[in-house]
Amino acid sequence: MSRKRSTRANSTDVARLAGVSIAAVSRAFTPGGSISPEMAERVRTAARQLNYVPNTLASSIITRRTNIVALLFPPLLNQVFAALLSEASLRLEEVGKQILLFTPLDEDDFDRTLQRMLEFQVDAIVVGAAPISSRMAALCLGRDVPVVMLGRHVPNLSVHSVRGNADDAGTKAADLLLRGGGRRFGIISGPQTFSKIVERQKAIVRHLALKGAQDELPVADGKMTYDGGYAAALELMRGDDPPDSVFGLTDIMAIGAMDAIRHELGLRIPEDVAVIGFDDIAEAAHKSYDLTTVRTPVRQMVQHMLTLIEPGAGLGEPQTIEIDAQLIVRGSTRAVPAA
Amino acid sequence: MSRKRSTRANSTDVARLAGVSIAAVSRAFTPGGSISPEMAERVRTAARQLNYVPNTLASSIITRRTNIVALLFPPLLNQVFAALLSEASLRLEEVGKQILLFTPLDEDDFDRTLQRMLEFQVDAIVVGAAPISSRMAALCLGRDVPVVMLGRHVPNLSVHSVRGNADDAGTKAADLLLRGGGRRFGIISGPQTFSKIVERQKAIVRHLALKGAQDELPVADGKMTYDGGYAAALELMRGDDPPDSVFGLTDIMAIGAMDAIRHELGLRIPEDVAVIGFDDIAEAAHKSYDLTTVRTPVRQMVQHMLTLIEPGAGLGEPQTIEIDAQLIVRGSTRAVPAA
């Protein structure tokens, strides 16, 4: 016993010390295992003496359940992803599931990343980033591993998806700016690879056209960043007839736009220009911005995700769950006259 | 073959189809395994046909390496934790390590959480939140599992820790406000359970006393939040002789304070009140705040963490690595006269 034992005690060691079979050790560490209280106690005492820690990997091989949910998120956590990850980890912890976090470095990596998830025998896969190939989707399904896309959607892909209703969100935003007296609109957009960007934009354009407002909307690329939104706002406001209402398709771009409009252009918000964002990140509520926005329903999204990764539930027809948008009216938009 | 096989193919299935031994299958999937190209190809073909995915758990039992690093973070990701997690996941991915993310719901849970980590046979543990008990630290050490505290430090605990030098940070902040002409100072602090809060505060008080400035500093509790910082600023500024210089011991509290000072009190920053923060979160650089701050060296912290979890490296004497503070001077503090 004086030699440094880097070897870890296993169930055989514990069984020997306790004078029982290894089956008894297993039962002592299995909730509800059929074992007498005395024997359980004897095993636990021996285990404590040996610093025994059960090897979950070994039991998982046999039970075919790891209790691990794989999460695929982009390496750069913007505030929306951070909120989503926060909420997901909280709720998964509550239901006793482990999280294996994957952050693929580049888009070519996705398939290999999914492969690694399967090698770890994860019980379910939640994709918060990235399109996945239909080949991998099929592979997961074939192994009864449910896949849920969180906040993104790939049409014709046979996996579940949960997200905010981007169409509803865009419509509500457009309606608010319109009823606030907006006449000339501008959009700060992002990469068209994000379905929610595309859909928010489409809904805005459709609603404005429907209501007889502008047909052709100026659109500037805000690159999904603060700096991008800042630059895009300057671009939009440059013309002869600049917008009196600006949609930032994410809050962080809208916030960049607000800073450009106020501090670079010296204009007032919302008197000269109304600004609306999407997501409701924490910063939107800060007094310097007080940004009107359409909330991304993080909590509900995660709630639905949880039901879809339940053992049986997730294996039927792929479900697409869309959660209605909630408008958060703050001070960056003009008041709407009472109807 | 027409029946739905929910059973997943294993190496025996592949071996049979390829007409080889299971050892050959193992070798075909082991980089550098001694196997002829032809046989490897034959195995891979069979594997593809069967949608075979190697079971990492089984191999980990034998090799005694999981390639998994456990990360312990609080469930509510503030911006600093989000940045730390982001950087850590990025760098761990680069070196081919998996992340098992744990977010204990309450402080009583820490020991049980660490226990679960060990059950998963993780190769290393990185603690971004929470004090851990010395009993658990000893257990990890006894199993040759290196433990690294990231951004926090518990004195007399036998684990590695990597963090910013809070003393240096506090000193540099105090020096800047002092040289900017500050006369009356106030501190917006947080829970004294955070070592970095305590140490930043201590360093500020010490440096101001040393330089013959105020002895007794008014301190208000900012609760580590925007709203808390907002309220704390109002509290500090209420007296007859309010501060002309405010330390927000985290950026988010400093930002809340700025909003209170400007929008509630109608004072100018930095003319009436200078404000300095700590951490350098993204928002600090946004034009509405333009907050002078002392950066938390996230990148370097993660870099050091990586070296400490290297197989051999992490097992010697516990190391405490402190990274010097970097002052980021922006517009929320008064200019310092040239020496």
Added chain:
DNA sequence: CTGAAAGCGCTTACAG
């Protein structure tokens, strides 16, 4: 309730 035995999916000396 208890234990001996078979087995989960894999790796690794060992002998060829």
Added chain:
DNA sequence: CTGAAAGCGCTTACAG
């Protein structure tokens, strides 16, 4: 390079 066999740490019918 290749395979038969032993073994990693555990669970689970099975028989008592």
